[in-house]
Amino acid sequence: MSEAAKETVFSDEEVTRRLESELPHWHLENGWIRRRYRTNSWKGTLMVINTVGHLAEAAWHHPDITASYAWVEVRLMNHAAKGITEKDFQLARKIEEVVQWQPAKEGGALEGTPQADMRFSYIKYD
Template sequence: MSDIRIYDEAEIHERIASELPRWIFADGCLRRTYRTSGWKGTLMAINAVGHLAEAAWHHPDLTASYDQVTVSLMTHSAKGITDRDFELASRIEETVMWRPSVGSALEGTPDDVRFAYIQYE
């Protein structure tokens, strides 16, 4: 673990501000709460995060309720925030909040509450 950089609090706040503006640093973790439109969206977000975490072999703590999922990241073996946490947080953010761009061949979820599953910001 000696070759893994552990960021200090000031560096963490700088990186959050520049790379992950919807994330916070709290209780020693990078943290983000995703609002969903209900249980279906919560499960979809959890599964997306779970897939990414398993593929990265870096596992966040997840807290779920009916309409939200909170992701907390810290490199437990290093007892701090490392590049692993920032990289996985970035990938989670990109994946969970992804939508097809305007002009894409993909339609995207209809703007109808019957199909809503995540609250895009």
């Protein structure tokens, strides 16, 4: 039996419930869990795409991505299992953690990207 055959595919109700509690900026649509990240420019869009690409390759679980000048949409679904599985939730959480990371809010030595100066600001945080 393949690994995909052993994976639990969650029902739409289970997915919706988990998204509401674990990933409130994600939603279920047409069999995919989805998230749109807003950016300030093409530079920001490319940075988000590259970040998601790195995480997906490291996880060996690959999303569909659509992009425009000031946004990136990430869609996850386990193709082999033909539905939403734990892999999708885990990768979505990691993408959310990394893309939405704001070091300045942690109070450490890292100040974070200046949001007020459009020369440097690249993502619109939720």
